[in-house]
Amino acid sequence: DTEVTQTPKHLVMGMTNKKSLKCEQHMGHRAMYWYKQKAKKPPELMFVYSYEKLSINESVPSRFSPECPNSSLLNLHLHALQPEDSALYLCASSLPGPGLIGELFFGEGSRLTVL
Amino acid sequence: DQQVKQNSPSLSVQEGRISILNCDYTNSMFDYFLWYKKYPAEGPTFLISISSIKDKNEDGRFTVFLNKSAKHLSLHIVPSQPGDSAVYFCAASAQAPDMRFGAGTRLTVKP
Numbered sequence: 001d002t003e004v005t006q007t008p009k010h011l012v013m014g015m016t017n018k019k020s021l022k023c024e025q026h027m028g029h030r031a032m033y034w035y036k037q038k039a040k041k042p043p044e045l046m047f048v049y050s051y052e053k054l055s056i057n058e059s060v061p062s063r064f065s066p067e068c069p070n071s072s073l074l075n076l077h078l079h080a081l082q083p084e085d086s087a088l089y090l091c092a093s094s095l096p097g098p099g100l101i102g103e104l105f106f107g108e109g110s111r112l113t114v115l
Numbered sequence: 116d117q118q119v120k121q122n123s124p125s126l127s128v129q130e131g132r133i134s135i136l137n138c139d140y141t142n143s144m145f146d147y148f149l150w151y152k153k154y155p156a157e158g159p160t161f162l163i164s165i166s167s168i169k170d171k172n173e174d175g176r177f178t179v180f181l182n183k184s185a186k187h188l189s190l191h192i193v194p195s196q197p198g199d200s201a202v203y204f205c206a207a208s209a210q211a212p213d214m215r216f217g218a219g220t221r222l223t224v225k226p
Contacts (some may be wrong), residue, residue, distance in 0.1 A: 042122070043204070104151075109158055
């Protein structure tokens, strides 16, 4: 199994809604990532979990709340979002832990639209 | 502050010819560089990487060159095939697990 699975693929929500994006991998990877990508822009790093601990938080607004319940799962909880938060949210994982770099395996992304 | 830059948003080449995609970076601490390929409606997939201790890495039709003094890397695809048409992202890392991406270059290979 070399897949990173993201659900839902598409999400439309109002500014007062609470929703969650989910990501799952069963490759034994110990680093998991959330990236945000807007049209014609590079993926922007939001959060990184390494061994289920939050290791990088790129000054993301608190309306985005990550959670890593175990080594296979990564969630992104969304609350009181703004229309400018509409984007493709990409989850990725990589094999090594701290101090090592490896290729990222990406999911297909969750396309979020905030009305 | 975009630390990884791909200044050509698009590139078109004829099938069988060489495709050269370029990437510049500003952070001299980057020591690991990767190229990803992205088809529509799919997540990026890893293509090839290079460590800063090397200046070239080759994998089949794909070769990545690294010029540390110029803070520049390039991806060569030869011969180019129509199936190579995709968006190519350059990425760089200074410290695991942080990884930064360029904006991407859309490659179109014409039959």
